[in-house]
Amino acid sequence: MQPLLHLENISKRYGAVRVLEGIDITVAGNEFLTILGPSGSGKTTILRIIGGFESIDGGRLMFEGRDLAAVPINRRPFNTVFQDYALFHHMTVAENVGYGLKVRGRPRAEIATRVAEVMETVGLAAFGGRYPAQLSGGQRQRVALARAIICEPRLILLDEPLSALDVELRAQMQRFLKSLQRRLGIAFVFITHDQEEAIALSDRIIVVNGGRIEQEGAPEQLYRRPHTPFTAAFLGENNLIAGTLAAVDGPLCAVDTPAGRLAATVDGPAPPTGSAVLVAVRPEHVRLDAAPMPGEGLTADVADVRFLGANVMIELRHAALPGALLKVRRLADGSAAGLVAGQRVGLSWSAGDAALLRAGPAPAAL
Amino acid sequence: MRHKAPLIDALLGLIAGVGLVALYAPLLATAAISFFQVVRVRGALGFAPFSLDPYAALLANGEILAALATSLVVAAVASIAALGLALMFAFYFVSARRGLGLAMQTMVFLPFLLPPIITGLSLLIAFREIDLGRGLVTIIIAHIVFIVPVVYRTVLVRLQLLGSSLTEASLDLGASRVQTLRYVILPQMRPALISGVLLAFAISFDETLITLFVAGSQTTLPIRLWAMMRVGFVPEINALATLILLFTAVITFAIGMLQRAGERA
Amino acid sequence: METATARPWPDLLRAGLVHALNLGLPLLFVVVPILSFVAVSFWTLEEGQILLIPTLANYRAFFTEGSYLAVYLQTIALSLQVTAVNLALATAIALFIFRRTPRVRFLILMSFMLPLFMSYIIKIYSIRSILGQRGLLNEAMMALGLIDQPIEALLFSRTAIFIALAVLYLPYAILPIYLALDRIPANYLAAAADLGATPGQMLRDVVLPLGRPGMAAGAVFTFILTFGDFVTPQMVGGIQGFTFGRIVFSQFGLALNWPLGSALAVILLATTLLAVALAGLLLRREHVR
Numbered sequence: 001m002q003p004l005l006h007l008e009n010i011s012k013r014y015g016a017v018r019v020l021e022g023i024d025i026t027v028a029g030n031e032f033l034t035i036l037g038p039s040g041s042g043k044t045t046i047l048r049i050i051g052g053f054e055s056i057d058g059g060r061l062m063f064e065g066r067d068l069a070a071v072p073i074n075r076r077p078f079n080t081v082f083q084d085y086a087l088f089h090h091m092t093v094a095e096n097v098g099y100g101l102k103v104r105g106r107p108r109a110e111i112a113t114r115v116a117e118v119m120e121t122v123g124l125a126a127f128g129g130r131y132p133a134q135l136s137g138g139q140r141q142r143v144a145l146a147r148a149i150i151c152e153p154r155l156i157l158l159d160e161p162l163s164a165l166d167v168e169l170r171a172q173m174q175r176f177l178k179s180l181q182r183r184l185g186i187a188f189v190f191i192t193h194d195q196e197e198a199i200a201l202s203d204r205i206i207v208v209n210g211g212r213i214e215q216e217g218a219p220e221q222l223y224r225r226p227h228t229p230f231t232a233a234f235l236g237e238n239n240l241i242a243g244t245l246a247a248v249d250g251p252l253c254a255v256d257t258p259a260g261r262l263a264a265t266v267d268g269p270a271p272p273t274g275s276a277v278l279v280a281v282r283p284e285h286v287r288l289d290a291a292p293m294p295g296e297g298l299t300a301d302v303a304d305v306r307f308l309g310a311n312v313m314i315e316l317r318h319a320a321l322p323g324a325l326l327k328v329r330r331l332a333d334g335s336a337a338g339l340v341a342g343q344r345v346g347l348s349w350s351a352g353d354a355a356l357l358r359a360g361p362a363p364a365a366l
Numbered sequence: 367m368r369h370k371a372p373l374i375d376a377l378l379g380l381i382a383g384v385g386l387v388a389l390y391a392p393l394l395a396t397a398a399i400s401f402f403q404v405v406r407v408r409g410a411l412g413f414a415p416f417s418l419d420p421y422a423a424l425l426a427n428g429e430i431l432a433a434l435a436t437s438l439v440v441a442a443v444a445s446i447a448a449l450g451l452a453l454m455f456a457f458y459f460v461s462a463r464r465g466l467g468l469a470m471q472t473m474v475f476l477p478f479l480l481p482p483i484i485t486g487l488s489l490l491i492a493f494r495e496i497d498l499g500r501g502l503v504t505i506i507i508a509h510i511v512f513i514v515p516v517v518y519r520t521v522l523v524r525l526q527l528l529g530s531s532l533t534e535a536s537l538d539l540g541a542s543r544v545q546t547l548r549y550v551i552l553p554q555m556r557p558a559l560i561s562g563v564l565l566a567f568a569i570s571f572d573e574t575l576i577t578l579f580v581a582g583s584q585t586t587l588p589i590r591l592w593a594m595m596r597v598g599f600v601p602e603i604n605a606l607a608t609l610i611l612l613f614t615a616v617i618t619f620a621i622g623m624l625q626r627a628g629e630r631a
Numbered sequence: 632m633e634t635a636t637a638r639p640w641p642d643l644l645r646a647g648l649v650h651a652l653n654l655g656l657p658l659l660f661v662v663v664p665i666l667s668f669v670a671v672s673f674w675t676l677e678e679g680q681i682l683l684i685p686t687l688a689n690y691r692a693f694f695t696e697g698s699y700l701a702v703y704l705q706t707i708a709l710s711l712q713v714t715a716v717n718l719a720l721a722t723a724i725a726l727f728i729f730r731r732t733p734r735v736r737f738l739i740l741m742s743f744m745l746p747l748f749m750s751y752i753i754k755i756y757s758i759r760s761i762l763g764q765r766g767l768l769n770e771a772m773m774a775l776g777l778i779d780q781p782i783e784a785l786l787f788s789r790t791a792i793f794i795a796l797a798v799l800y801l802p803y804a805i806l807p808i809y810l811a812l813d814r815i816p817a818n819y820l821a822a823a824a825d826l827g828a829t830p831g832q833m834l835r836d837v838v839l840p841l842g843r844p845g846m847a848a849g850a851v852f853t854f855i856l857t858f859g860d861f862v863t864p865q866m867v868g869g870i871q872g873f874t875f876g877r878i879v880f881s882q883f884g885l886a887l888n889w890p891l892g893s894a895l896a897v898i899l900l901a902t903t904l905l906a907v908a909l910a911g912l913l914l915r916r917e918h919v920r
Contacts, residue, residue, distance in 0.1 A: 053821055073824035086822035090840050099836070100826035151827065371830035378727035382739075385724050388798050389746045392757035399760070451656070458653040466654065473657035476665070481859030483876055484665075484900050487883055487892065491671055492664035511660050572750045574862060579883060588752040595756055595866060607753040618748040622741070 002065055004029045004154060004187055005050065010059035012045055012211075019045050020211045023059070027155065027189060032181050034190045034198040037208035038234070046208070047157050047191050051080045074103075078155035079148035083163065085140050087132040093143050094119070094128035100151040114150055121180070122146045138169045145180065155187040162197065174200055195235045199223065207231050225267045225355055232280040232357060239286070239326050241279045242359060245271060253356050255279050258320035259298040263351035276359040283329035285353035288314065289346040290338070297348030300326055305339050312336045316347070393611055400604035420605035427602055433590035436502070437571055440586060444509035445517070445566035449559065451510070452517035456525050471518075478515035485512060486579035493580065500582025508580045509570045516569060517562040524558035525551075561624035568617050672893035681889060689894030699878065699895065706875035707902070709789070710858040713796045717853050720797075721804035722846060726838070728805075729812040740809060747802040755866045758795045762867060792868040796857045803856060804849035811845025812838065847910040855903045875899060 003026035012020040020042045027033050037043040048054040049061065052073035061068045068076060079100070087096050095102075097118055098111045106114075119125050122142040132140055141161060148156050158177075162170045178201055181188045192198055198205050199219040206216040207230070215222060215231045226232035229240060243257030248270045255262050255277055264279045271277065287297070300316035303325065314336060316326040326347065330336045339345070400420050402413040424430060455474055459467040477485045489508050490500075498504060528551065536546040552559070574588040581589050587610075594600055675684040693699045728739050746754065761768050772778045815838065823833045861880045864872030879899060882892025 051821075051825060053825075073821070074827045074829055076825075080822070080825045082818050082822060084818065086816065086818040088819060088822070088837060091836075099823070099828070103823075103826065103828040103832045103836070147826065374830060374834070375727075375730060378723050378730065381720060381723040382727040385720060385801060386742065389743070389801065392754070392761045392798070393746070393749065395761055396753070396757035455653060458649065462650075462653070466650070470653050470657055473654075473661045476661050480665075481855055481899065481903055483859045483861060483879060484668075484896055487879070487896055488664035488668035489660075490883060491668045491889065491893070492660075495667055507660070568748060572752075574752050575860070578862070578880070588750065591752045591756065592862065592866075595752075595759070603756065607750075607756060610750050610753055614749050615745065618745060 003027060004064060005189075006060075006062040007046070007050070008060040008062060010046075010049065010061065011057050012042075012049065012054065013057050018211060020049075023208075023211075023213060025206060025213070025216075027187050029154070029187055030185050031203040032178065032188045032190065032201055034192060034202035034205045035208060036192060036195060036198040036205050036234075038193055041193075041208045042211040043191050043193075043208050044159060047080075047159050047189065050078070050189065051157050052076050078153040078157060079151060080157040080159065081141075081144045081148050081161045083159045083161065085132075085144040085161075087140055087143055087147075089132050091131075092128065093124070093130050093132065093135070096132065096143060097128075097146045097150055099147065104151070115146075118146045118150045121149070121183075123176075137165050138173060141165065141173060142176075145177075149180075149184060149186075153186065155189060158188060158190045160191050160193070162192070163194075170197075177201060199235070207234065209234070226280060227267065227355075227357065229278055229280075229357055229359070232278075232355065237283050237327060237329075238280045239283065239324075240357075241281075241321065241324070243277060243279065245273050245275050245277045245356070248273060252351055253277075255356065259300075259318050262298070262354070263349075264354040264356040265351050266356040270356070271358055278357040278359050280355045280357055281349050281353060283313065283327040285349050286326075286328045287348045288328050288330070288336075289348070291346060297346055299344055299346050302339050302341050302343045302345060304341060305336060307332060314339060316345070396604055397608040397611065400601075400608040403601060403604075420601040424602040424605045424609075429585075430587070430590060430602065430606060433585045433587045436584060437587040440502070440505050440509055441567045441570040444506050444513060444570045445563050447506075447510050448514045448517045448566050449521075449563050451514050452521045452562065453559075455514070455518050456522040459522060460525060474518055475515050477511045482512075482575035486576035489576070490579040500580055501584050504580040504582065505577055505584060505586065508576050509573055512573060512576055513566040513569050517566050520558050520562035520565065521555065524555050528554055557624045561621045564617055564621050564624070568614060568621075572614070668893050669897055671890055672897050674890045676888055676890045679887065689891045690898075692891055693895060693898060699875075702873060702878055703875045703898070706858060709793065709796075709874065710854050713793060713800070713857045714850050714853045717797055717801055717804045718846060718850050721801060721808050721849055722839075722842070724805050725808035725812055725842070725845070726834075728809055729838075740805075743805050744802055747806075751799075752862070754799055755795065755863055758798055759867050762791050762794060788868070789872075792864045792872050792874075795863050795867045796860065799860075799863060800853050800856050803852045807848035807852065808842055808845040811842045811848075815841045844914055847914050851907055851910045854906050858903060858906075859899065 005025075005027040007023055007025040010020060010023040011018070023042075023046060025033075025035075025046070035043045035046055045054060049056055052068070052071070056069075063071075063077065088099070091099070094112075094115050098115045101111045101114060115128065116125070119128055122145055124139060124142050124146065127135065127139065127143075132143065135143065144161065145156075162173055162177075165173060174197060177188070177190075190198075190201060202219055204216065205219055205222055207214040207222065209230045215227045217225075222231060223235055226235060226238070232238040232240060241255075241257050241259065241262065243255040243262065245253060246256045246261065247254040248266070251265050251267075251270075253264045253266050253270060255264055257279065262279050264277075298318060300318040302314060303317045304315045306313045306315070310332055312330045312332045314328040314330065316328065318324070318326060328347065401416055401418070403417065403420070405412050405414045455470060459471055462470070486508070489504070489511065493500065493504050493507075532550055532554065533546055536550045537543070541549065572588060573586075574592065577586055577589055578592070585593065587606075591603065591606070594603060671681070672689055673685050673687070675682045675686045675688065693703070724743065728736055728743070731739060769778070819837050819841075820833060823837050828836065859876055861874065861876030864874040865877055866872075868874075875895070876899070879892055879895045882888045882895065886892075
């Protein structure tokens, strides 16, 4: 099936600085797609290119097979929710929401009806006569959404719209966004640097770093099987242990590390044996035994035990892994109660929970 | 980001171009005529070859030179006095109770906000009430009244930008209020002080409408020019105009640079 | 610690001196003169002597005697015309600057502001030397064969005053309008375009509404300055240039009727204050709506 939107091999530079390189993204008609990356990764530039606010230096931007290069901002079939909402402070909420219809020359009665409908949809039916300055942050957010959906775009672009909200409101707006997207059945392209938000909202996540795409996939897939050290470190916490690939048996791999031979699982074709690799294990997937088991996992010394509410984070050191602090997460159910700093324990995990990553040089920041 | 609208841009550009020509053509023409005098050969327009005669005539014109001297004295005395007063008012505004400060500020701003004709004639009447004869003193007082708001504004903006933490730090380190003023506050405000004084000097040097009321028999340069213009064209006016335009351009440029330096500091 | 209630008397004296200087000087040199000129407008003039007999005769003269009222209305009409034309020009020029890239903006703005700092009397002088009946404009047009006779309207006429005032006060209107446009958040324009607005619609719905306070300020500046100017009409208008400001000024010169001059000046002041209040009211109504 033809994708709704296709960014083909897009590159962008500011003077001599390359900000995007070989960006290839497809958006399906009704998916919630998140572009996730740290600040300076180029994620906002991707959004601004789709919206038409930035030009491109290479590649093509296709909408239903049609090149958008010559289509100006005001003719593009999608709308944007801006990071700081960009509500017009000299217009009422209703005037803001109805603006897209007004500039299309729709009759007043129709605009009034549609505005009422959309305001109902975002749960602000009674607020049409107010000015943006008289609304709370969450309400402004909803007005910005209403304004963006009133022209029934096929796609909405959201530029970190939740970053200005406090934690509680944020969780509430996340649920609202997700349900709104399902109800409207249109594509949302969402930009964020918050990995938890990305995981909670998205059908699919694209991780960008240094102007390139690191990895894309469903949230769970990315979380369980990161392909690059960056993804492994950026999405949740990971223990990363460097070593050399010793043996491969199907998806199962054995890796020689300074701390001994460790087991891991590889996604897709394995690199040749002898190449430099990383083993990535989530803190919650590490088993911790008071007595080290010979021949499996590794032994380490407890450095610190930190109580984090629902969890306990145990930090450990291994003599052969200087500088690296290994982390193990346990439920705070008393099972970690006996641990004290300096105690030597055994760490192990199922091979299925450890991901094998090609080490390679970390991609230079563009 | 640019939203292309070539037709609108072309129209706006045309208007802006006409505006620039209207603003500058008279000034440039005056400067040109000062070097190439207009001559009429049997009624037709022509230009004489390059000559500095109008400048020589200007240097020989004692009346103009005397007026220039008066203007310089007035502007110098008025702008220095205005600086002192503006500093006093600015410190009063940041330290006194808000109501008192605002009352002072409203009064100080008035002469600059009112039409010059009102400021001029009210000062004229006030000088008459106290039997102060019109002359150099009344001109200087009127100019001070008119330019204090400008210096005050520049100084106050900078002072409020400084905030109180520098003063508090200085006092905390054992400096007296006077020492704090001398070693901490005034040095920080130097660009604002200089640009304020320059601006005041330029405004005073140029002031015409108020001065016409209070000048009496004294003539500043603008008043002298006004009087000469009523009689007719004199070649040295072109030369003088050119020199003054050059002079104001230089001062404006200096103020601009200082304001930028002040913003960066 | 000493308490504030027991301040020693030198401190009290110093505080008193500070208040006296900071409030007394402006009172003496600003407020008292204004009050005295308003007071003089109610005194009587008899045989060249100002008598302290309260009267409304000076104000009555404005409405009944000579051509004061007519000149007043003509001057208002002239000032309003200059204001209207300059508002349109300045808005266009401010928009032109606003639509340049940030780097060029400052430079263009400065070139429109530089004449603001140029000598007032010399600007009038040079405008006059261009406009005059035998001025450069007429001479140049005749030399080029565009006209046979000098256009007499170009000096000592209402048209000449109009042109001179418009050129003289144009920068005063550009600056506030540009500053208002400059405060429009950049993403308002992005949002308007994103919602489908054409450049024309953005201008109508976003740029001009948000630029309106600046336009009001520019209009008020222009009106006050042109209405109060008494030198420009005299220099380029000659006999024709008999504006209200000139009548006021002449009461303190040749006519030497200070009470009448003061009364007329009070009317001039009231008119400018009315202009300010009107602009403020228009702006406020817009926001309450």
